Amino acid sequence: MSKAIKKVIAEFLQEEADVNKDIVVLCSDSRGSGGLGPYAEAHKEQFVEVGIAEQNLVGISAGLAACGKRPFAVSPASFLSTRSMEQVKVDVAYSHTNVKLIGISGGVSYGALGMTHHSATDIADMASIPGLRVYFPSDQYLAKELMKVLARDEEPAYIRIGRNAVADVYEDGKVGFTMDKAVTVKEGTDLTIIACGEVVYEAKKAAEALEKEGRSVRVLDMYCLKPLDEEAVCRAARETKAILTVEEHTKYGGLGSLVAQVTAAQAPTKVRSLTLPDAPVVTGKTAEIFHHYGLDAEGIAKAARELL
């Protein structure tokens, strides 16, 4: 099965807004791409359209939060994480307003639309802001669990999701979710693959292929980039022979950097990272781009074999 995470989030917010009048969804002419048309219809009083103005989107969200509302600012990740970065830094994180920033159509999911629409630096951008949490859910079930916590907690966060349907990593009701703890998708002893977002599914498939070759590969879903689950990283470093990180993000300040920083200080081990390039990516659909840069199951398995 597969489902676009934006749909899960939109459905969740629609239910949550029924019971919590403080929930407010804000869009920057992005209700369609966010799958929030039905929400906007059903909850006119809890919906704010700001037009194509991402700085204003985040500033208004901060003002709403400062007055006790629970705003969810939904806008393409590329614009939300860079165009409005200063509003995120000052009005959300620094002023400590409870704004949830939902970066939709993230990573390379806009495909052929090109670098203007890709967000390949948003872990680095958002995690570098003091006081801001960063989450990259991998599938519909994990996203739902994450949303249940985020809708009710009091701290700001940035959440990046993709545009398209993503294959299920988990089964319904069996995510094994604990907030801010990596989910062990698969146990293993030879190597650990740590992934976040949509490539977790690819990592899982790669691990299953490697299993058939007699390699025991652990897969961690590090949906929590900040705070990073450092314990899970250190356990992986100590209990398996090497770590392979996989992310839909460039190598600067992404998952690979964060993991290597932890292992270098606390549990030195070999870490290799699969990332997007430090350049505009090749034209194509997500699957084609992942394949091109070795971020699909085939490329991940190949890198894992080299590492082992």
Place this chain on the structure above:
Amino acid sequence: MEQQELRSLQKKAVAIRREIVTMIHQAGTGHIGGDLSVTDILVDLYYKQMNVSPEQQKNPERDRFILSKGHSVEALYAVLADKGYFPKEELETYAQYGSKFIGHPNNKIPGIEVNSGSLGHGLSVGVGMALAARMDGRGYRTYVVMGDGECAEGSVWEAAMAGGHYKLDNLTAFVDRNRLQISGTTEEVMTQDSAEERWAAFGWNVLSIPGNDLAAIDDAVDLAKRTKGKPTVIIANTTKGCGVSFIENQVAWHHKVPTDEQYQKALEELAAKEASL
């Protein structure tokens, strides 16, 4: 406003100006020109118009204030201390090592709602606060004070557009129109005329007033409160450095620090002003 009340507000403005020059002289840092320019606006809002006090910092019905031109924080600190939000002695630590009183508003300080300092942020946040009041059916009003140089920030106009679009008549903005900014006159640096026409085009009720005249400020805020269906912007035509003759209208005094001699002269001028009231 009664003459007696006006007189008392004018005296308060002199006292706040004295605190500002003292704070900046002691600390050796601060934005003195803009502080003295915005003082009368703050005095009218905090001592006459706004429903705010240290006792009701958590009251959801309190009015909301944002100093978007955050570099004028010394003026705000002086007002908040005088209002009793924190002991006045704490201001002696202003800008000193480890002090919570930094050079821009910070909501760790009692009485400050949100952090500012980077220009062009406050009005968007104010729009959010005004929308929240409307959603919650609350009667509080939101006030945002901007600088005129600040209005070169594009984000100001994103917020202005939204304020007009949502007809936020519970939102009042001020532009401290002192016609100067750090590099020169606003018209040399980046044209701001006609501020009145610009704001009107964005759907705002525009009031252009002498911005260091407490009676005029007070009348404008009253009129803003009565105006329905539109947010109001008060273009306060101020004098940068107002109240200290050698600082008035001098570009160089954007953030210059008075020498001991200049400080004494400023105090003398303020004392003379007070005596005349």
